[in-house]
Amino acid sequence: MEGVPTANRDRASDEPDGRVTVSAGRGLPGRGTTTRSTRQGDAVSAALAATNAFTSAQELHAQLRADGQPVGLTTVYRHLQVLADRGEVDVLRLDDGETVYRRCATGSHHHHLVCRECGHAVEVAGPEIERWTEQVAAAEGFTDVAHTLEIYGRCADCVSCP
Amino acid sequence: MEGVPTANRDRASDEPDGRVTVSAGRGLPGRGTTTRSTRQGDAVSAALAATNAFTSAQELHAQLRADGQPVGLTTVYRHLQVLADRGEVDVLRLDDGETVYRRCATGSHHHHLVCRECGHAVEVAGPEIERWTEQVAAAEGFTDVAHTLEIYGRCADCVSCP
DNA sequence: AACGGTATTGACAACGGTTTTCATTTCAAC
DNA sequence: GTTGAAATGAAAACCGTTGTCAATACCGTT
Ligand SMILES: [Mn+2]
Ligand SMILES: [Mn+2]
Ligand SMILES: [Zn+2]
Ligand SMILES: [Zn+2]
Numbered sequence: 001m002e003g004v005p006t007a008n009r010d011r012a013s014d015e016p017d018g019r020v021t022v023s024a025g026r027g028l029p030g031r032g033t034t035t036r037s038t039r040q041g042d043a044v045s046a047a048l049a050a051t052n053a054f055t056s057a058q059e060l061h062a063q064l065r066a067d068g069q070p071v072g073l074t075t076v077y078r079h080l081q082v083l084a085d086r087g088e089v090d091v092l093r094l095d096d097g098e099t100v101y102r103r104c105a106t107g108s109h110h111h112h113l114v115c116r117e118c119g120h121a122v123e124v125a126g127p128e129i130e131r132w133t134e135q136v137a138a139a140e141g142f143t144d145v146a147h148t149l150e151i152y153g154r155c156a157d158c159v160s161c162p
Numbered sequence: 163m164e165g166v167p168t169a170n171r172d173r174a175s176d177e178p179d180g181r182v183t184v185s186a187g188r189g190l191p192g193r194g195t196t197t198r199s200t201r202q203g204d205a206v207s208a209a210l211a212a213t214n215a216f217t218s219a220q221e222l223h224a225q226l227r228a229d230g231q232p233v234g235l236t237t238v239y240r241h242l243q244v245l246a247d248r249g250e251v252d253v254l255r256l257d258d259g260e261t262v263y264r265r266c267a268t269g270s271h272h273h274h275l276v277c278r279e280c281g282h283a284v285e286v287a288g289p290e291i292e293r294w295t296e297q298v299a300a301a302e303g304f305t306d307v308a309h310t311l312e313i314y315g316r317c318a319d320c321v322s323c324p
Numbered sequence: 325a326a327c328g329g330t331a332t333t334g335a336c337a338a339c340g341g342t343t344t345t346c347a348t349t350t351c352a353a354c
Numbered sequence: 355g356t357t358g359a360a361a362t363g364a365a366a367a368c369c370g371t372t373g374t375c376a377a378t379a380c381c382g383t384t
């Protein structure tokens with residue numbers, strides 16, 4: 001039982017003391033923080049900013065190469081990892097083992113309605129769901145609780161082209 | 163965007179015509195159906211029946227060997243796959259890539275409260291959640307909808323031993 | 325504008341869980 | 355008991371991802 005999601009901590013700050021580290025701007029060097037700005041890093045960020053779909057590292061890699069902005073696959077993985085650590089991208093693991101990433105608009109806790117054909121995603125929040133999961137967990141005596149919830153379907157755009 | 167969960171179809175019958183194939187009992191040969199009864203198959207089923215925790219193929223493999231019922235790892239995988247196809251076990255993919263299996267009591271749709279330390283799981287159903295996901299998906303024009311929802315935490319038993 | 329140290333890059337190898345292969349064994353119908 | 359097909363399992367292949375490390379590029383300093 002390893003590799004299970006960790007509780008939804010506050011995304012900012014993991015400092016030993018109570019100090020809060022702003023996670024935006026090319027910040028002070030810290031864990032999972034890229035300091036220098038590079039063509040490759042910018043390209044990965046731009047590619048993520050350009051789509052609202054969940055995208056895999058390999059897709060991004062191919063896309064960047066096609067766009068004439070070649071970035072090594074390893075480097076793509078590295079930047080995605082940093083962005084994920086910073087909480088700047090959301091991560092989803094699909095059933096076939098592929099990990100997909102998405103630059104979400106909302107910084108606060110939310111879930112996704114994801115098109116299983118094109119990856120197109122809609123961010124959804126549901127306070128009632130949050131309450132329900134908390135309550136169920138408490139009732140069974142579980143602590144340090146977290147949860148995963150995604151809705152998969154076929155988006156309106158994908159209905160047209162079979 | 164492959165490998166995304168498929169809609170919750172009825173578990174029985176995938177026959178071309180409307181005929182329904184009963185999926186219980188050592189049935190007529192069909193896709194994903196084991197016909198013969200073997201020591202190995204029984205051992206895997208028994209091991210799953212003996213625990214309420216989500217367990218990985220490798221854990222089962224090691225456990226069976228330790229119990230003096232050695233079964234090849236490949237064979238363990240094969241039986242788990244068949245059981246999953248039959249809907250006799252629930253499948254969960256953890257964040258680290260491991261796939262875990264569990265023989266659930268309820269045949270109907272439900273979710274899980276899973277201990278991230280020991281795998282211990284409680285089956286939970288929430289009609290309000292089902293309604294909410296359906297409604298959200300419909301509102302956004304998504305069709306062929308399915309969802310995943312799991313709650314992770316630390317079970318009461320695991321609180322004692324840090 | 326040139327320098328220098330160090331963060332970043334990327335080709336390649338390694339990793340880990342799962343699946344495929346295929347020769348051998350086992351089951352069960354006759 | 356014979357026999358053909360299903361099941362087994364050791365080993366190799368697979369596939370997404372991560373580690374390695376020499377070469378490169380960024381950027382503060384001179
Ligand atoms: Mn939530
Ligand atoms: Mn549900
Ligand atoms: Zn779509
Ligand atoms: Zn536990």
